[in-house]
Amino acid sequence: xxxxxxxDELKKIREQSKGGTDIRVTGExxxxxxxxxxxxxxxxxxxxxxxxxxxxxxxDKAGLDNVSVVATGCLGFxxxxxxxxxxxxxxxxxxxxxxxxxRAKEIIDKHVKQGILLDNAIIGKEVPRQ
Amino acid sequence: MSKFxxxxxxxxxxxCMSSSSGEIFDVFEKELSANSLSNEVQVxxxxxxxxxxxxxxxxxxxxxxxxxxxxxxxxxRIISEHVIKGRTVPDILYKNPExxxxxxxxxEIPFYHSQLRIAxxxxxxxxxxxxxxxxxxxxxxxLGKCLTEISREDVISAVKASGLRGRGGAGVSTGFKWEMAYxxxxxxxxxxxxxxxxxxxxFMDRSILEGDPHSVLEAMAICGxxxxxxxxxxxxxxxxxxxxxxxxxxxxxxxxxxxxGDDILGSGFSFHISLSxxxxxxxxxxxxxxxxxxxxxxxxPRMKPPFPAQAGLWHKPSNVNNVETWANIPPIILKGxxxxxxxxxxxxxxxxxxxxAGQINNVGLVEVPMGIKLRDIIYKxxxxxxxxxxxxxxxxxxxxxxxxxAELLDLAIDYDSLQSVGSMMGSGGMIVMDETDCMVNIAKxxxxxxxxxxxxxxxxxxxxxxxxxxxxxxxxSGQGTEDDxxxxxxxxxxxQDSSLCALGQTAPNPxxxxxxxxWDEYIAHVRDKKCTAxxxxxxxxxxxxxxxxxxxxxxxxxxxxxISGSLKSLHxxxxxxxxxxxxxxxxxxxxxxxxx
Amino acid sequence: xxxxSSQLSELDAFIDGxxxxxxxxxxxxxxxxxxxxxxxxxxxxxxxxxxxxxxxxVYGVVTFYSFFNTKPKGRCKISVCLGTACFxxxxxxxxEEFEKRLNIKVxxxxxxxxxxxxxxxxxxxxxxxxxxSVNGKVYGRVAPADVDGILNEHK
Numbered sequence: 053x054x055x056x057x058x059x060d061e062l063k064k065i066r067e068q069s070k071g072g073t074d075i076r077v078t079g080e081x082x083x084x085x086x087x088x089x090x091x092x093x094x095x096x097x098x099x100x101x102x103x104x105x106x107x108x109x110x111x112d113k114a115g116l117d118n119v120s121v122v123a124t125g126c127l128g129f130x131x132x133x134x135x136x137x138x139x140x141x142x143x144x145x146x147x148x149x150x151x152x153x154x155r156a157k158e159i160i161d162k163h164v165k166q167g168i169l170l171d172n173a174i175i176g177k178e179v180p181r182q
Numbered sequence: 183m184s185k186f187x188x189x190x191x192x193x194x195x196x197x198c199m200s201s202s203s204g205e206i207f208d209v210f211e212k213e214l215s216a217n218s219l220s221n222e223v224q225v226x227x228x229x230x231x232x233x234x235x236x237x238x239x240x241x242x243x244x245x246x247x248x249x250x251x252x253x254x255x256x257x258x259r260i261i262s263e264h265v266i267k268g269r270t271v272p273d274i275l276y277k278n279p280e281x282x283x284x285x286x287x288x289x290e291i292p293f294y295h296s297q298l299r300i301a302x303x304x305x306x307x308x309x310x311x312x313x314x315x316x317x318x319x320x321x322x323x324x325l326g327k328c329l330t331e332i333s334r335e336d337v338i339s340a341v342k343a344s345g346l347r348g349r350g351g352a353g354v355s356t357g358f359k360w361e362m363a364y365x366x367x368x369x370x371x372x373x374x375x376x377x378x379x380x381x382x383x384x385f386m387d388r389s390i391l392e393g394d395p396h397s398v399l400e401a402m403a404i405c406g407x408x409x410x411x412x413x414x415x416x417x418x419x420x421x422x423x424x425x426x427x428x429x430x431x432x433x434x435x436x437x438x439x440x441x442x443g444d445d446i447l448g449s450g451f452s453f454h455i456s457l458s459x460x461x462x463x464x465x466x467x468x469x470x471x472x473x474x475x476x477x478x479x480x481x482x483p484r485m486k487p488p489f490p491a492q493a494g495l496w497h498k499p500s501n502v503n504n505v506e507t508w509a510n511i512p513p514i515i516l517k518g519x520x521x522x523x524x525x526x527x528x529x530x531x532x533x534x535x536x537x538x539a540g541q542i543n544n545v546g547l548v549e550v551p552m553g554i555k556l557r558d559i560i561y562k563x564x565x566x567x568x569x570x571x572x573x574x575x576x577x578x579x580x581x582x583x584x585x586x587x588a589e590l591l592d593l594a595i596d597y598d599s600l601q602s603v604g605s606m607m608g609s610g611g612m613i614v615m616d617e618t619d620c621m622v623n624i625a626k627x628x629x630x631x632x633x634x635x636x637x638x639x640x641x642x643x644x645x646x647x648x649x650x651x652x653x654x655x656x657x658x659s660g661q662g663t664e665d666d667x668x669x670x671x672x673x674x675x676x677x678q679d680s681s682l683c684a685l686g687q688t689a690p691n692p693x694x695x696x697x698x699x700x701w702d703e704y705i706a707h708v709r710d711k712k713c714t715a716x717x718x719x720x721x722x723x724x725x726x727x728x729x730x731x732x733x734x735x736x737x738x739x740x741x742x743x744x745i746s747g748s749l750k751s752l753h754x755x756x757x758x759x760x761x762x763x764x765x766x767x768x769x770x771x772x773x774x775x776x777x778x
Numbered sequence: 779x780x781x782x783s784s785q786l787s788e789l790d791a792f793i794d795g796x797x798x799x800x801x802x803x804x805x806x807x808x809x810x811x812x813x814x815x816x817x818x819x820x821x822x823x824x825x826x827x828x829x830x831x832x833x834x835x836v837y838g839v840v841t842f843y844s845f846f847n848t849k850p851k852g853r854c855k856i857s858v859c860l861g862t863a864c865f866x867x868x869x870x871x872x873x874e875e876f877e878k879r880l881n882i883k884v885x886x887x888x889x890x891x892x893x894x895x896x897x898x899x900x901x902x903x904x905x906x907x908x909x910x911s912v913n914g915k916v917y918g919r920v921a922p923a924d925v926d927g928i929l930n931e932h933k
Binding site for chain 1: 187188189191243244245267268288289307308312317318319320321322329435438439440441447448
């Protein structure tokens with residue numbers, strides 16, 4: 053460990069070490085957006101692990117501090133795995149089908165950051181209230 | 183995965199460690215590695231979550247799911263169900279005792295509803311043995327801000343303006359103490375942390391030191407800068423080995439980063455902190471006695487004035503604050519005095535940590551805004567009295583405090599309101615008592631404590647309290663008279679007036695307050711020789727009633743053969759032989775033995 | 779070298795390593811009790827000599843603090859918590875049960891040095907009250923009926 057010589061250096065270390073605790077801090081935030089990835093056997097077999105790590109990376113890159121990624125059980129749409137459910141407080145949850153790395157990136161870029169739904173990937177006919 | 187997707191926090195506080203949380207931690211590490219999840223999921227040992235009644239506690243982020251009473255054998259299910267499949271394990275979730283529903287999320291648990299965490303903000307959130315965790319939640323930024331942007335005088339004004347009062351008991355303005363030490367002339371000054379948490383039943387200071395040691399170090403350095411001291415001493419009980427160990431680690435890490443030591447953050451300010459271990463003397467929580475003990479002497483208090491701010495440790499100007507007080511300092515600097523003042527009451531801003539214990543459902547550590555009603559703490563946070571019994575009193579302030587009866591449950595608590603009803607804030611112990619607790623016996627219990635802990639320096643405390651105890655022993659053994667009650671009152675007043683330090687001055691409080699609110703019980707003891715709660719055993723008599731079926735169990739179990747009677751006939755107890763041990767009462771299958 | 783003299787030399791080495799002797803009496807006593815298990819008169823005299831303070835002062839400090847023992851402890855150290863939280867949940871009855879089983883009073887050590895029984899004030903595990911600690915291992919929610927089992931575990 054080398055010495056910290058100024059307040060700026062201290063702040064730099066804070067930013068670097070945030071990755072160590074931010075999922076806890078975000079977890080305490082009642083207004084956070086939760087991205088639930090279906091991680092039952094079929095989800096994992098379909099590549100849910102890649103989905104999850106892509107989501108985590110993209111959140112990290114974008115510096116979002118109000119988004120949590122959690123594993124969840126079978127969502128019941130086995131034909132559409134890997135599945136991601138976006139849970140925004142006060143809104144209907146939205147489920148996306150066949151979320152590979154590219155779609156995971158799109159969910160973060162469009163839905164989470166800009167509030168634009170990916171209409172072509174939503175499970176269920178009716179587009180929920182947004 | 184490039185970073186951990188899940189954090190599993192295992193409580194590493196003393197309470198949970200006593201019920202195998204260390205083993206739970208180890209099993210998690212082992213099983214995660216066996217499932218090749220060590221790169222995805224991190225296990226962290228944290229400080230106390232406060233909900234000790236439900237320990238050992240395991241919390242999972244980012245889901246914010248809270249598992250209670252976890253056993254090492256539950257770990258594999260948590261991994262196979264929750265970690266891998268994302269399903270909670272229902273039987274180890276918290277169950278709401280009223281609705282019987284399970285609650286997964288931490289913040290949905292009623293115990294946490296009314297809480298607001300400032301001093302405990304990082305307990306159960308960060309790894310106390312990892313300085314980077316503390317820095318990641320803005321740790322040491324308050325110190326950095328003070329050293330680079332705020333003048334010494336402005337630091338003191340900010341603390342003064344916040345209205346923060348000493349959390350160790352007396353409630354003296356912290357800013358006022360700092361100012362006094364700042365104004366004192368001296369080539370050498372000391373900053374002292376009072377971590378001699380002696381109140382039996384209060385454990386908030388230990389939890390802060392175990393769960394967030396850096397916050398105390400940072401605050402002490404801020405004070406050092408403000409008053410002009412370059413040395414800090416933490417006086418801590420030797421009975422807290424885990425807290426001592428975590429403090430040692432924290433000091434070493436802060437020194438490695440240069441956040442303690444010489445020329446901190448290039449500001450030219452130097453500050454060193456050392457530990458001084460206590461040796462088991464309650465009076466050392468008194469600041470002047472504490473300083474004598476740091477100097478290797480008997481922990482006897484000194485006369486005040488001179489105050490520590492004028493002539494303290496090694497006769498140099500010193501400022502002593504308690505652990506919880508220190509933990510409030512960094513947020514006050516970062517968020518400002520106005521933010522702090524917006525919480526709590528006008529004369530007692532901020533929050534207070536209470537250690538709830540005794541006959542209450544949710545034993546644990548709670549931090550609530552000042553001004554909250556006693557009723558809300560006991561019923562909303564504490565979940566009410568155990569076993570559906572009737573609430574009788576709550577004792578606050580430890581051996582220096584008093585008992586508050588049911589009719590004052592709507593009291594909004596702060597320093598001044600507690601004092602006005604004859605108790606005190608003290609360090610924040612809160613012991614709930616029910617109808618089976620005898621208030622005379624409770625007063626006797628506290629007097630036994632103070633008599634044992636009196637340092638013996640001044641006569642009123644050394645001899646007066648012993649006399650008080652003797653009178654109470656006389657009353658609880660059924661030998662008391664009404665004159666004794668007058669004697670208790672007079673003697674209490676004399677001790678309060680004439681003792682040298684706060685220990686003696688407050689020692690009669692448990693007697694005075696129980697006499698004030700539970701006078702009937704005292705009268706029943708001396709006039710009718712009765713203890714309604716059934717605690718003063720020598721006053722009880724045991725009788726066999728008609729319900730007796732002659733099973734002979736009582737006679738067989740009586741240790742002094744005081745019960746006679748043949749099979750299937752009514753038994754009787756010889757009062758001359760009976761030693762009132764209560765075995766027959768407890769053993770009788772038909773509740774045929776009456777205790778009056 | 780006898781056990782006692784090797785203990786004294788360990789203590790001496792510790793004292794030699796201190797940067798100053800001023801105000802170090804309690805620090806040295808902690809170390810001495812660590813090394814010897816208790817503080818017999820010979821050890822107290824030795825410390826007085828080494829720190830250049832009167833033996834009476836050492837004795838005064840040793841007897842002031844409850845942490846320091848002037849009597850040897852048993853191999854099995856039983857401490858019953860008598861803090862308020864444990865007290866109101868029946869700790870007194872637990873202490874009495876141990877007294878009965880071991881035939882010694884609180885504060886005493888059994889004749890064969892197998893057990894010593896003490897009371898302590900709050901280990902901070904109030905959620906588990908009443909609490910008993912045996913050689914550092916904490917037993918929570920103890921009932922008088924559990925006493926036999928605890929003793930059997932530490933035979």
